[in-house]
Amino acid sequence: MRLDKFIADNSDYSRAQVKRLMHKELVSVNGEVVKDPGFKVTEQDQVLLDGEPMRSLGSRYLMLHKPKGYVCSTDDPEHASVLLLLDDRERFGLHMAGRLDLDTTGLVLLTDDGQWSHRVTSPKHQCQKRYRVWLDEPLVADAEARFLEGVQLRGERHLTKPAQLERISDTEVLLTISEGKYHQVKRMFAALDNKVVDLHREAVGALELDPDLAEGEYRPLTPEEVASLV
Known part of the structure; x- marks a missing residue:
């Protein structure tokens, strides 16, 4: 990749501004000052901008513990994006691999690898997501069987795909689903005449939210974690 493009893609500088910085x-690349914008860099090169190292080439994968009050979007005029929880230099080029509602907490995955995020979110791949759900009313006795059979959501033509429900108490459950319709978890419980009062995503596929991450914190995924969702 051209050096000027690499820096522009991973900073808030334009290509023209990068060229002026190089001038x-x-x-510098690998300890040597470089003034040629077309200089080619690879994954093995260390690029410094004004003495600060830039991230290496290659895709990025992060897990974030989303707090309430943030949206998984970049174009909401009323609410802050989860991307604002990242360091300035981390957020450029990233997108969310699956979304959570404004008032939902828990695991959000961010990446610049479009193919990987497609595998995570595509209904075809049926990547399971596990949620901890707190309800307004005691759960009906046959909820497990009804979710396993699929429920009819308002405005939908087809039943939901089979979902696994584990009852922690009458008003707290774990729900595992393999699709991601709009407000699906809330609508599923609404179909049982109940209301979700709190919702937290604990896991995507085999990847669980790191218990050491406080709300608003994030960390890179390990290569093993990335591979677990392929």
């Missing part, structure tokens, strides 16, 4: 000898 001022503020860019």
Whole structure:
């Protein structure tokens, strides 16, 4: 990849601004000042911008513990995006691999790898998501069987795919689903004449939210974690 493009893609500088920085000898590759915008860099190269290392080439994969009050979007005029929870230099080029509602907490995956995020979110791949759900009313006795058979959501032509429900108490459950319709968890319990009062995503596929991450914190995924969702 061209050096000027690499820096522009991973910073808030334009290509023209990067060229001016290079002219001022503020860019180095592997310890050598580089002034040629077309200089080619690879995954093995260390790029410094004004003495600060930039991330290496290659895809990025992060897990974030989403708090309430943030949206998994970049174009909501009323609410802050989860991307604002990331360091300035981390957020460029990333997108959410699956979304959570404004008032839902828990595991959000972020990446710049479109193929990987497609595998995570595509209904064809049926990647399971596990939620901890707190309800307004005691759960009906046959909820497990009804979710396993599929329920009819308002405005939908087809039943939901089979879902696994584990009862923790009459008003707290674990729900595992393999699809991601709009407000699906809330609508599923609404179909049982109940209301979700709190919702937290604990896991996507085999990947569980790191218990050491406080709300608003994030960390890179390990190669093993990335591979677990392929």
